[in-house]
Amino acid sequence: MDQSYLKNILNMVAKGEKMPDEALELLKNLPYEELGFAKIDQHRNLRTGYPEAIFCQGKTPEQVVAIVEKMMRSNTNIMATRASQETYELVKQMVPDAVYHEAARIIVIKRKELVVRDHYIAVVSAGTADIPVAEEAAVTAETIGNRVERIYDVGVAGIHRLFARLDLIRAANVIIVVAGMEGALASVVGGLVDKPVIAVPTSVGYGTSFGGISALLTMLNSCASGVGVVNIDNGFGAGYLASNINKLGYAE
Known part of the structure; x- marks a missing residue:
């Protein structure tokens, strides 16, 4: 490859300019x-x-x-x-x-302002102790160009709190549910909405939660359809996946 051509391409990248298709294909494999x-x-x-x-x-x-x-x-x-x-x-x-x-x-x-999509991602946490993982998901999604609505501390121990925010949750394009303990919230939400649900088990819980394994297994065994599961405490992975789903149908 001609070095001057490569240099020009890299300068275009730095300036955020649109490049020829052949240049994009070339850079994908560098x-x-x-x-x-x-x-x-x-x-x-x-x-x-x-x-x-x-x-x-x-x-x-x-x-x-x-x-x-x-x-x-x-x-x-x-x-x-x-x-x-x-x-x-x-x-x-x-x-x-x-x-x-x-x-x-x-x-x-931030070096570039991203276009924020109209459709939003709802990040739902079961308890206050789950907020650090929920925030990792929310900030990740926001940083890569998504609007996020946060609905925290609405776990099944006080399920009326969830029902009070159900309209906001149902209107989301994608829903991330973050829960520790037994991890039941993801199944409950999955049975109430018609959107993809990304379940995030957290390591929050007493001894038999086994550092999040109990919540992970509950989410994997969910009888609600449309629920996918990421790894324990993986808020970043959930935010990234939710963004990929949320951008479907949008011209990039």
């Missing part, structure tokens, strides 16, 4: 950027429509900062999940406009 301790997939945004997210858990703050610095060259919005306050403070020294969503533990750096 290699990653090597940092030694990490391989940054700078072209994921072209293949999937979303930039690579940084999973901070297990990485040092210095490693996260180095990854952020490289990713900023592509002028994409950056999301760093499971980030500590310490990591955020170090990132903020380099990127003053970085925002930290404390409950979700997500750092967001």
Whole structure:
């Protein structure tokens, strides 16, 4: 490949300009950027429509900062999940406009304003203790261009709280249900709506919840149709999947 042609393409990416179809096909297969301790997939945004997210858990703050610095060259919005306050403070020294969503533990750096879709995603939590995972899902969905409605603390122990918000939930295009303990809320919601339900089991619960396994198995064994399940505490995965569903029918 001609290097000047590649350079022109990368400049177009940085400026957010529309590229020829053949250039897009070419970039979809280009290699990653090597940092030694990490391989940054700078072209994921072209293949999937979303930039690579940084999973901070297990990485040092210095490693996260180095990854952020490289990713900023592509002028994409950056999301760093499971980030500590310490990591955020170090990132903020380099990127003053970085925002930290404390409950979700997500750092967001915006370089482009996304078009927010009219149809919204409802994020429903069973209890207040499930909010950190629910917020991870909500912030993820918002960051990648979705309107989100939050309906928290409406678990089956006080099911009248759920019924009071049912109109808002039913009007959503996709519903994320986050629940720990026995995880029954996802089945209840699934039996009340005609939209896709993404169930997120959380590790909230007493001993026999087995760190979320009880909720996971309940959700997997749901008798309500239209309920899909992501991994324990995986709010990010739920928000990402909900966004993919929500964008169906929209011209990109």
